[in-house]
Amino acid sequence: MIVQKTVRFLDERLRITGFSKKTLRRVFPDHWSFLLGEIALYLFLILIGTGIFLTFFFSPSAREVIYSGSYTPLRGVHMSQAYESLLDISFEVRSGLVMRQIHHWAALLFLAVLVVHMLRVFFTGAFRKPRELNWIVGLTLLTLGLLAGFSGYSLPDDLLSGTGLRIGYSVALSIPVVGTWLAFLVFGGEFPFGNIISRLYVIHILLIPGAIGLLLGLHLAMVWRQKHTQFPGPMRTEQKIVGTRMWPTYAVKAGALFFLTASTVTLLAGLFQINPVWIYGPFDPARVSAGAQPDWYLGWLEGALRLMPAWEVRAFGFTIPNPFFPGLLIPGLTFNILYAWPWIEAKFTKDTAPHNLLNRPRDVPVRTALGVAGLSFYTVLFVAGGNDVIAGLFNLPLERVTQGLQVMAFALPLVAGIATHRICKELKGRPPKTGDEPGHVIVRTADGSYETAEPEKV
Amino acid sequence: MTAVRRIRVLMFAVGIWAGAISGTAAAATPAAGLEEGRVLFENACANCHGAGGTGTNLGPSLANAGAAGADFMLSTGRMPLDDPHRQPVRKPAAFDGEEISQIASYVASLGDGPPIPEVDVEEGDLVLGQQLYAENCGACHSSAGAGGAVGAGLEAPALRHATPVEVVEAMRIGPGAMPVFQEQTLSKQDADSIASYLVYLREVPDPGGLGLGRIGPIAEGAVVWLLGIGMVVLICRFVGEKE
Numbered sequence: 001m002i003v004q005k006t007v008r009f010l011d012e013r014l015r016i017t018g019f020s021k022k023t024l025r026r027v028f029p030d031h032w033s034f035l036l037g038e039i040a041l042y043l044f045l046i047l048i049g050t051g052i053f054l055t056f057f058f059s060p061s062a063r064e065v066i067y068s069g070s071y072t073p074l075r076g077v078h079m080s081q082a083y084e085s086l087l088d089i090s091f092e093v094r095s096g097l098v099m100r101q102i103h104h105w106a107a108l109l110f111l112a113v114l115v116v117h118m119l120r121v122f123f124t125g126a127f128r129k130p131r132e133l134n135w136i137v138g139l140t141l142l143t144l145g146l147l148a149g150f151s152g153y154s155l156p157d158d159l160l161s162g163t164g165l166r167i168g169y170s171v172a173l174s175i176p177v178v179g180t181w182l183a184f185l186v187f188g189g190e191f192p193f194g195n196i197i198s199r200l201y202v203i204h205i206l207l208i209p210g211a212i213g214l215l216l217g218l219h220l221a222m223v224w225r226q227k228h229t230q231f232p233g234p235m236r237t238e239q240k241i242v243g244t245r246m247w248p249t250y251a252v253k254a255g256a257l258f259f260l261t262a263s264t265v266t267l268l269a270g271l272f273q274i275n276p277v278w279i280y281g282p283f284d285p286a287r288v289s290a291g292a293q294p295d296w297y298l299g300w301l302e303g304a305l306r307l308m309p310a311w312e313v314r315a316f317g318f319t320i321p322n323p324f325f326p327g328l329l330i331p332g333l334t335f336n337i338l339y340a341w342p343w344i345e346a347k348f349t350k351d352t353a354p355h356n357l358l359n360r361p362r363d364v365p366v367r368t369a370l371g372v373a374g375l376s377f378y379t380v381l382f383v384a385g386g387n388d389v390i391a392g393l394f395n396l397p398l399e400r401v402t403q404g405l406q407v408m409a410f411a412l413p414l415v416a417g418i419a420t421h422r423i424c425k426e427l428k429g430r431p432p433k434t435g436d437e438p439g440h441v442i443v444r445t446a447d448g449s450y451e452t453a454e455p456e457k458v
Numbered sequence: 459m460t461a462v463r464r465i466r467v468l469m470f471a472v473g474i475w476a477g478a479i480s481g482t483a484a485a486a487t488p489a490a491g492l493e494e495g496r497v498l499f500e501n502a503c504a505n506c507h508g509a510g511g512t513g514t515n516l517g518p519s520l521a522n523a524g525a526a527g528a529d530f531m532l533s534t535g536r537m538p539l540d541d542p543h544r545q546p547v548r549k550p551a552a553f554d555g556e557e558i559s560q561i562a563s564y565v566a567s568l569g570d571g572p573p574i575p576e577v578d579v580e581e582g583d584l585v586l587g588q589q590l591y592a593e594n595c596g597a598c599h600s601s602a603g604a605g606g607a608v609g610a611g612l613e614a615p616a617l618r619h620a621t622p623v624e625v626v627e628a629m630r631i632g633p634g635a636m637p638v639f640q641e642q643t644l645s646k647q648d649a650d651s652i653a654s655y656l657v658y659l660r661e662v663p664d665p666g667g668l669g670l671g672r673i674g675p676i677a678e679g680a681v682v683w684l685l686g687i688g689m690v691v692l693i694c695r696f697v698g699e700k701e
Contacts, residue, residue, distance in 0.1 A: 030698065032695045035694045039690055072658075073587070091665070097666055101666055109682055109690070112682050256697050260697065264686065264693065270667060272667045275674075276666060281592045288597050289602075291600040291605075291606045291673055291674055293675040296675060299676075398607040398609045399609065
């Protein structure tokens with residue numbers, strides 16, 4: 001009764017029924033991998049929720065204070081107000097630590113899910129015409145996600161985050177010609193910085209989430225407008241989508257997906273400690289800790305810095321400082337190639353037709369092989385970001401590990417790419433398993449035992 | 459259990475028992491400690507460090523290693539060393555406490571090395587310890603004491619098994635690539651404080667759950683990719699598959 005009245009009230013004013021009817025009746029194709037993006041959306045919502053909680057207690061200030069909280073080894077120590085508030089969130093604020101841990105684990109998982117989602121889109125060719133624009137929006141969302149991560153884990157002003165900022169500053173300095181000015185502009189002066197925490201804070205809690213929210217809306221609107229892609233199968237054509245209706249199936253599934261996602265990050269946050277800032281201690285430019293690493297999603301950049309040989313290039317009277325190549329050229333090339341990929345591929349395949357049916361990765365050996373080669377390159381870089389931990393773990397000399405990974409960075413993509421290409425060619429054209437093939441039937445016999453029977457016998 | 463294994467276990471037990479007897483026998487005659495230590499040294503150490511601890515191609519002179527050096531190396535099991543070309547690592551001690559103190563007093567008699575330090579963890583100041591640890595030790599041993607690689611095939615060991623005395627001995631003698639921290643640099647009070655901070659780090663529970671070895675973002679990333687993404691895929695398949 002109330003529902004009816006409310007709906008009528010809204011419909012008389014906003015005329016929502018037509019649109020809602022269309023939406024609720026829409027058919028969405030079924031495949032488990034199509035839910036990854038939706039999980040990323042829910043993780044973003046969880047990040048916003050826990051993030052809002054954290055803003056109530058975090059103070060983004062470099063003002064020096066003397067700690068007097070309950071973590072004994074730091075009592076009486078001079079530290080920034082930002083770091084003090086982090087300790088308070090962890091030890092004083094009720095449920096503060098678990099909120100912080102949910103926020104951080106959700107961030108790590110958010111970026112991991114974004115990457116897996118992007119790989120799904122890449123390997124199935126979902127980025128092809130007419131969806132190139134959404135590929136661009138998606139990549140921008142990934143870039144913003146990386147920036148959100150970096151700006152977020154740099155806020156605590158502990159020894160680890162300060163080391164990360166120092167590296168970021170050095171990479172900014174290494175840009176030829178404009179590096180010094182740009183680094184000063186972004187960081188507000190020379191290292192150690194005065195007010196970088198408050199700047200990062202605005203970026204982290206306002207600019208980036210705002211931009212992500214906007215682009216997320218655009219991303220979903222485009223999916224709605226262009227309709228979701230589907231794998232080829234019986235009855236499925238470029239024009240006709242076979243799937244399940246939004247209402248009630250997918251609406252209920254969406255709820256289930258949200259709660260399962262939320263419980264996953266809560267489980268991680270409840271079981272595993274993340275970023276124990278109290279152990280790292282307050283940031284001090286004269287100190288550093290062994291084993292300092294960025295969060296996983298920037299591990300490939302850290303690895304690139306660690307693998308780069310100590311070359312320095314002089315050109316046109318300018319020195320190009322070494323960190324420029326691994327710190328900016330590699331990510332720059334990476335994202336430019338990714339952004340241009342739909343057009344690069346169309347140029348080589350001369351395929352300009354619109355596609356609503358997905359490829360199976362095996363059916364496009366060259367793209368799949370290139371994708372695997374690229375992926376293995378970034379995996380080697382990622383592993384190199386922890387070269388010291390590997391050296392310690394396997395009792396190997398650090399220099400050998402680094403040299404081995406330098407070779408692997410070139411050798412592994414080649415080997416993995418060629419192997420993938422061969423495997424794909426071998427598998428190409430084999431029919432997919434539809435689940436409709438006659439299977440075995442298990443029958444209970446008179447004496448109580450079981451036997452498999454051929455389907456036609458039943 | 460096979461007969462052979464049973465015999466082996468029996469032989470092992472007898473060995474322990476015999477070792478215990480010889481330990482008590484030695485303890486009964488402390489005055490002979492120096493001489494006992496010399497005999498043990500000639501048997502176990504002189505091969506590399508030379509007779510009288512003067513050093514050879516395989517091992518350095520121990521003239522200034524002192525009781526601290528001998529006690530540190532022997533009680534952490536770093537010495538005796540199987541392969542003189544590898545960095546010694548922590549393993550079960552080859553000698554019992556009595557024998558170690560005998561060898562230590564013999565090595566101390568060779569020259570002017572540091573004595574076994576007295577460590578009073580209770581006297582240490584936890585806050586000072588944290589500060590000094592972060593300034594002097596964390597760069598190699600990591601903030602959490604988890605250790606780290608320092609290059610040239612060497613590594614700064616994890617400190618989770620080191621006793622307070624071993625920690626201070628290491629400061630005073632600077633084993634391997636580690637610098638020496640003398641009393642002028644780190645006073646007894648400083649050393650006690652660092653030791654007390656390490657004891658605190660070891661004993662304090664991780665308030666946020668499992669500590670993941672306290673090695674930081676690498677372990678966290680592994681958890682996200684193995685467990686997090688694993689669960690996400692399971693969830694997607696559970697929710698996303700028809701029927």
